[in-house]
Amino acid sequence: MARTKIVATIGPASSTLEVVRGMIAEGMSVARMNFSHGTLTEKANHMDLVRRASSEVGVRIGLMSDLQGPEVRTHMGRKELKVEEGDTVTVSGKDGLGEIKIKPSSVLKGLEPGDELYIDEGRIRLLVEDADGGLLRCRVIHGGVIRDKRSVHASKPFDLKGLTEEDRQAIRLSVEKGVDFIALSFIKTADDVIEAKEFVKSLTDDPPALISKIETREAVENAREILEESYGIMVARGDLGVELPLQEIPQIQKRLIRLANEAAKPVITATEMLESMTSSPVPTRAEVTDVFNAIMDGSDAVMLSAETAVGRYPVLSVRWMRMIAESAERSLEPRMDLPLESKAAFIGKAAVEASEMLGSPLILCFTYSGFTARHVVRHRPRARIMALLSRERTRGLLKLSWGVESMLVPQNLDDAVRQAVERCLREGALGRGDTVVVTFGHPHGRAKTNSLRILSVEEVLQSGSGSESG
Numbered sequence: 001m002a003r004t005k006i007v008a009t010i011g012p013a014s015s016t017l018e019v020v021r022g023m024i025a026e027g028m029s030v031a032r033m034n035f036s037h038g039t040l041t042e043k044a045n046h047m048d049l050v051r052r053a054s055s056e057v058g059v060r061i062g063l064m065s066d067l068q069g070p071e072v073r074t075h076m077g078r079k080e081l082k083v084e085e086g087d088t089v090t091v092s093g094k095d096g097l098g099e100i101k102i103k104p105s106s107v108l109k110g111l112e113p114g115d116e117l118y119i120d121e122g123r124i125r126l127l128v129e130d131a132d133g134g135l136l137r138c139r140v141i142h143g144g145v146i147r148d149k150r151s152v153h154a155s156k157p158f159d160l161k162g163l164t165e166e167d168r169q170a171i172r173l174s175v176e177k178g179v180d181f182i183a184l185s186f187i188k189t190a191d192d193v194i195e196a197k198e199f200v201k202s203l204t205d206d207p208p209a210l211i212s213k214i215e216t217r218e219a220v221e222n223a224r225e226i227l228e229e230s231y232g233i234m235v236a237r238g239d240l241g242v243e244l245p246l247q248e249i250p251q252i253q254k255r256l257i258r259l260a261n262e263a264a265k266p267v268i269t270a271t272e273m274l275e276s277m278t279s280s281p282v283p284t285r286a287e288v289t290d291v292f293n294a295i296m297d298g299s300d301a302v303m304l305s306a307e308t309a310v311g312r313y314p315v316l317s318v319r320w321m322r323m324i325a326e327s328a329e330r331s332l333e334p335r336m337d338l339p340l341e342s343k344a345a346f347i348g349k350a351a352v353e354a355s356e357m358l359g360s361p362l363i364l365c366f367t368y369s370g371f372t373a374r375h376v377v378r379h380r381p382r383a384r385i386m387a388l389l390s391r392e393r394t395r396g397l398l399k400l401s402w403g404v405e406s407m408l409v410p411q412n413l414d415d416a417v418r419q420a421v422e423r424c425l426r427e428g429a430l431g432r433g434d435t436v437v438v439t440f441g442h443p444h445g446r447a448k449t450n451s452l453r454i455l456s457v458e459e460v461l462q463s464g465s466g467s468e469s470g
Contacts, residue, residue, distance in 0.1 A: 002325035003403035005029040005301035007064065007268055008318055010046045011037070011309025020053040022315035023308065027322035029399045030062035030181070030301070034309065035170045036071070037149065043170070047177045060406075062181065062399030064211070065174040067167045069185025070160040072152040074119060075101045083124065084143040091117065091126065091136040098135055100146055107158040108136060116141070120150040122242040153242045157217065161188055163196060171196075175203045180396035183211040183234060188218035193229040209397050211268070214256055215239035223256060232266035232400060233259075234303070241271075254297050261298045262338055264345065264374040266400040269294040270303035274320060278311035283320055291321065295328040298335075300377075300402040332380050344449050347439050348375030351452055355383040355437045358454065362386065362430055364420055365449075366413070366440040370394045370401065372449040376439070377402045383437070384429055388416050413444045414463045421460045432457050 007030040008014070008023055020031070031050040033043045047063055054061040081099055083089055092098025093105020100119075102108060108131075111117075117126040117138065124146060126138035163171075174182055184196050193212055200207040209231035214223055216239070227233055235253050244252065253269065260267035273291050274283045291302055302321060308314040334356055340346050351363050363383045365373040373387040380402070387406045389395055395406045407423070409416035417438060424430040434457050441447035 002027055002322045003329055004295050004299065004325035005266075005400055005402065006318060006321050006325070007032050007270070007301050007303040007400075008314070009034055009066075009303075009305050009307075009309040010050065013310050013312070014308050014314040015046060015049065017049060017053055017056075019314055020050055021057055023318045024053060024057050024059050024061060026315055026318040027325075028061065028318050030064050032064045032066055032183075032303070032305075033174075033179075034066045034305070035166070036066070036068040036073075036185075037309075040169060040173050044173060044177060047179065060395060060399070062396050063177070063179040064181040064183055065170055065179050065208075066183040066213075067170050067185050068164070069167065069187070069213075070162060070164050071186050072102060072104065072107050072158055072160070074146060074148060074150045074152060075103045076146060076148040078148070080148075081146045082144070083140045083146060085140055087140040087143065088129075089126065089138055089140060091138055092134055094134055102152050104160070105134065107154075107160065108134060110156065110159065111136060111154060116155040118153040118155075118242050119146055120144065121238045122153070151239060151242070153239065160186065161192055163199060167196075168199065171200060172203065174208060175200065179208050180393075180399065181211050181231070182208045183213055184230075185213050185236075186216055186239070187212055187226065188216055189222050190225040190229045193226055197229065206393055211266075211400075215243070217243045220244070220252055220256075223259060227259060227263055227265060230265070231397070232268070232300075234268040234270050235299075236270050238271035253294070257294075257298045260300075261335075261378050264348070264371070264378050266300040266374070266402075267298070268301040268303050268400065269299040271305060273302055274304060274307050274317055277307045277313055277317045277320065281313050281316055288320075288324055291324045292328045295325055296331065298378075298380075301400050334381050335379050338378055342375075344372050344375045347449050347452055348372060349379060351376055351437050351439050352379040352381040352383075354452065354454055355381055358435050358437075360435045360437050360454070362421075362424055362434070362436045364388055364417060364436060364438045366416070366438075366444070367449070368394065370398045370404075372439055373398060373404050374401050377404055384424070386420055386424075388420060411445055413440060414460075417455070418460050418463060421457055425457070430457055432461075436460065 008028045009032045090098040091100045115128045124144045125141040130137040211232050212226050212230040213234045213236040215236035307317040366388045367373050388409045398404045438453045441449050442451040
């Protein structure tokens with residue numbers, strides 16, 4: 001199975017137990033609920049479906065709620081409007097006014113003649129020629145079919161920020177359902193993350209992790225500060241490619257991935273990765289190359305959106321993503337050029353160096369929050385990485401970290417190491433002549449990670465039960 005984590009969106013095409021089980025079998029690590037589409041009831045049902053499939057298959061699957069955010073969308077209802085280059089159309093945020101309705105209506109007030117509107121991730125472009133009392137008259141530059149709930153951007157930033165009431169409802173449901181991650185849409189500054197963090201903490205003492213989607217110009221400019229307040233980030237290339245010139249997106253993607261790697265925080269690369277598979281059983285060569293390069297650059301996870309939500313081949317899309325990831329991982333080399341800014345960072349690098357020099361096939365990381373394990377995986381070791389945990393929440397959080405497997409273990413250090421080694425022996429991942437690398441805190445159970453041990457498998461198997469290791 002691939003070490004790169006696969007995030008797959010649940011939607012109409014993947015809303016049966018059979019399909020979800022198939023997606024898990026092919027390598028889905030995290031199931032994403034896109035709150036930009038559907039109702040709260042539908043999302044709750046999808047979460048229950050994933051939990052049931054996960055239980056039946058016996059594989060822990062992470063759950064991610066992706067909020068709609070303070071975004072601007074078309075509100076056409078069932079109506080569709082086909083527009084062609086050169087047509088004149090009217091746009092409004094008010095009911096009964098204009099051919100194209102956009103909400104929230106307040107965003108249209110700042111637009112003037114000469115500004116442009118980009119609909120459906122920029123596929124349709126309109127030039128504002130006249131603005132009069134909330135009604136815009138526009139000329140079509142790029143035509144197409146305008147449908148309901150399609151994204152809307154403009155050549156100047158909309159003045160929108162903060163959690164909407166819809167976001168708060170989605171967060172309440174997500175907390176109630178015990179999701180592992182909440183993805184924040186259209187944030188611009190670290191303050192947006194802090195606001196969401198405070199709201200989530202007001203609802204629970206064990207909050208989901210916040211993933212900040214970098215999809216606005218302001219978010220790119222403030223990426224470092226946003227990352228500091230977030231558990232991880234998502235490179236959301238769809239809206240990012242509307243906000244900024246398309247040719248700049250690859251460079252921005254690489255920079256954001258590197259930034260997250262340096263901070264030992266998970267990074268997801270998303271949007272149109274295998275887009276052609278919404279209707280084709282085989283991805284394009286360009287898509288395969290895109291996924292491959294995103295993994296080589298350091299993505300912890302890659303994401304499927306429409307491919308699994310509404311596409312014809314949801315299970316096959318996950319399979320292709322896994323096969324591409326496995327191919328990329330065969331080309332990955334350990335990376336030792338990342339900064340060492342903490343004791344955990346030093347221990348993480350030392351563990352990887354030791355495993356490489358000694359040919360150790362297994363690194364065991366005792367961790368409460370997953371912090372130490374993330375400092376190991378950012379170096380992309382060849383060794384198998386297993387996080388030894390006492391906390392179920394951390395097990396869910398590590399579903400987004402490259403290469404990490406997790407195991408709930410007893411608090412006694414020797415007993416826990418022996419259980420992990422015995423499991424790997426049964427699975428054929430270890431031989432009795434191998435060595436293992438172990439990171440932990442000393443005194444065990446009372447200190448943060450500060451120690452590293454190298455043990456032979458025979459030493460582990462012969463260790464006395466109940467002893468305390470230093």
